[in-house]
Amino acid sequence: MHEERLADRAYAGIVELINTDDLQIGDRLPSETRLAEMFGMSRTVVREALVRLASDGFTEARRGAGSFVKRRPSERLGSHLPMQNLAATMGSYEVRLVLEAEAARLAAQRRSAEQMLVIERAMDSLRTALQASGPAHVEDMELHRAIFEATANPIFVSSFDHMHDEIDRILRAGVDISRSRPPAAINAMIEEHELVVDAIRAQDGDAAALAMRWHLWQGRKRLMP
Amino acid sequence: MHEERLADRAYAGIVELINTDDLQIGDRLPSETRLAEMFGMSRTVVREALVRLASDGFTEARRGAGSFVKRRPSERLGSHLPMQNLAATMGSYEVRLVLEAEAARLAAQRRSAEQMLVIERAMDSLRTALQASGPAHVEDMELHRAIFEATANPIFVSSFDHMHDEIDRILRAGVDISRSRPPAAINAMIEEHELVVDAIRAQDGDAAALAMRWHLWQGRKRLMP
DNA sequence: TCTCCGAAAGTTGTATAACAGATATGCGTT
DNA sequence: AACGCATATCTGTTATACAACTTTCGGAGA
Numbered sequence: 001m002h003e004e005r006l007a008d009r010a011y012a013g014i015v016e017l018i019n020t021d022d023l024q025i026g027d028r029l030p031s032e033t034r035l036a037e038m039f040g041m042s043r044t045v046v047r048e049a050l051v052r053l054a055s056d057g058f059t060e061a062r063r064g065a066g067s068f069v070k071r072r073p074s075e076r077l078g079s080h081l082p083m084q085n086l087a088a089t090m091g092s093y094e095v096r097l098v099l100e101a102e103a104a105r106l107a108a109q110r111r112s113a114e115q116m117l118v119i120e121r122a123m124d125s126l127r128t129a130l131q132a133s134g135p136a137h138v139e140d141m142e143l144h145r146a147i148f149e150a151t152a153n154p155i156f157v158s159s160f161d162h163m164h165d166e167i168d169r170i171l172r173a174g175v176d177i178s179r180s181r182p183p184a185a186i187n188a189m190i191e192e193h194e195l196v197v198d199a200i201r202a203q204d205g206d207a208a209a210l211a212m213r214w215h216l217w218q219g220r221k222r223l224m225p
Numbered sequence: 226m227h228e229e230r231l232a233d234r235a236y237a238g239i240v241e242l243i244n245t246d247d248l249q250i251g252d253r254l255p256s257e258t259r260l261a262e263m264f265g266m267s268r269t270v271v272r273e274a275l276v277r278l279a280s281d282g283f284t285e286a287r288r289g290a291g292s293f294v295k296r297r298p299s300e301r302l303g304s305h306l307p308m309q310n311l312a313a314t315m316g317s318y319e320v321r322l323v324l325e326a327e328a329a330r331l332a333a334q335r336r337s338a339e340q341m342l343v344i345e346r347a348m349d350s351l352r353t354a355l356q357a358s359g360p361a362h363v364e365d366m367e368l369h370r371a372i373f374e375a376t377a378n379p380i381f382v383s384s385f386d387h388m389h390d391e392i393d394r395i396l397r398a399g400v401d402i403s404r405s406r407p408p409a410a411i412n413a414m415i416e417e418h419e420l421v422v423d424a425i426r427a428q429d430g431d432a433a434a435l436a437m438r439w440h441l442w443q444g445r446k447r448l449m450p
Numbered sequence: 451t452c453t454c455c456g457a458a459a460g461t462t463g464t465a466t467a468a469c470a471g472a473t474a475t476g477c478g479t480t
Numbered sequence: 481a482a483c484g485c486a487t488a489t490c491t492g493t494t495a496t497a498c499a500a501c502t503t504t505c506g507g508a509g510a
Contacts, residue, residue: 044269045464051277061491061492062473065490094378153319153320158391166380166384231492256460270493286461286463288500290462454507456508458503461500462500462502465499475487477485478483
């Protein structure tokens with residue numbers, strides 16, 4: 001089961017506090033001790049939540065003074081936005097189509113020899129994993145991430161990580177994606193990936209973008225025909 | 226000055242540990258007690274660092290088992306990767322160009338009447354802020370975010386938030402972006418935004434995407450002519 | 451010998467108490 | 481009213497203890 005830690009409740013509680021009490025940027029929120037007794041938990045746990053809030057850029061702790069609102073967490077995508085799984089999956093393909101196609105193009109244009117090697121290795125792993133009819137989710141992700149890294153743009157890479165986390169979170173709540181596939185689909189998946197890798201090897205940006213679009217489109221059709 | 230907390234040293238120490246000891250994804254790192262005596266600090270502080278590492282997606286704590294490497298921090302954009310600010314800014318424009326153009330297209334195609342109203346209001350705020358020659362960074366961000374929200378795709382919205390965080394983090398380390406602007410640039414910025422909003426109002430996806438590309442391109446030229 | 455079960459050891463999660471170091475508050479003096 | 485200082489408040493850090501959970505390992509039983 002999906003155990004919930006106390007710090008999660010504290011985190012949500014503080015976010016709610018900021019919103020309902022309408023704390024503005026710069027406002028001080030209650031002391032750790034006060035929050036602890038408000039939520040009925042120890043100061044240790046409240047501190048853990050505050051550390052994460054600060055890490056997320058929402059609050060800032062000033063020693064001896066208190067914790068202050070740095071950015072309001074208003075309507076960010078969170079657990080309170082329950083989407084249908086199907087719509088969410090569709091939505092994820094929209095974002096992937098945009099980001100991954102352009103990443104493939106940049107990767108083709110800029111890849112170094114070392115990065116090409118990493119991509120080839122990831123492709124090999126994916127091929128063997130698919131041919132073994134086992135779960136290939138990790139290998140697939142590694143290949144796509146290698147392509148993002150070949151863009152030589154750290155923001156692209158971090159965007160991939162973020163997108164991947166979000167999609168994972170949605171899919172994990174829904175149907176298992178690593179179900180059994182017919183052999184025809186396996187060969188198709190290998191071929192689609194190879195088209196992308198070939199284009200990157202040939203440093204043909206347009207072809208890489210096109211192949212990636214094709215691959216994602218086929219994947220979407222495979223999931224919901 | 227910039228007081229250093231012990232947890233910062235612990236955070237850096239663990240990152241270094243992962244890199245130098247070459248811990249791979251899935252590997253377990255030393256227990257909190259062990260790390261505490263390694264770094265010569267209390268377990269509480271080590272826990273604080275681990276919470277932040279988990280929040281950043283580098284590690285994952287499994288109760289009763291230990292903390293495990295989830296993604297290696299080496300290749301991620303971070304404090305230990307001092308990029309030239311110029312290159313980073315260029316990189317951010319690449320990502321924005323891709324994401325925002327497509328977001329504008331989807332927003333134009335799908336916007337509801339309510340969402341259009343939010344966009345109009347954001348546009349008004351931005352216009353007055355720019356005409357007052359004050360800092361308009363917040364208003365600009367609000368408008369762009371409203372456009373992402375009009376896509377009706379939560380993953381697009383969360384990608385925007387993430388991208389914005391990353392870019393902010395880079396720009397904050399560099400030159401202040403809200404410097405004084407010549408009046409001609411102010412009018413140009415207003416006009417560019419209005420072109421985007423007009424296209425969304427007219428529900429013309431291609432025009433919206435094009436206008437957004439144009440706006441971002443002009444912005445890039447304004448920053449580094 | 452092999453398998454299975456359960457105790458023990460190890461690890462994270464939480465609570466409590468205490469103190470150090472920094473900051474804000476408010477009172478009293480001038 | 482303005483200034484200075486004592487005092488209260490708050491975060492940062494340490495230490496200890498226990499609960500909840502996971503892994504390990506050795507022994508009992510087949």
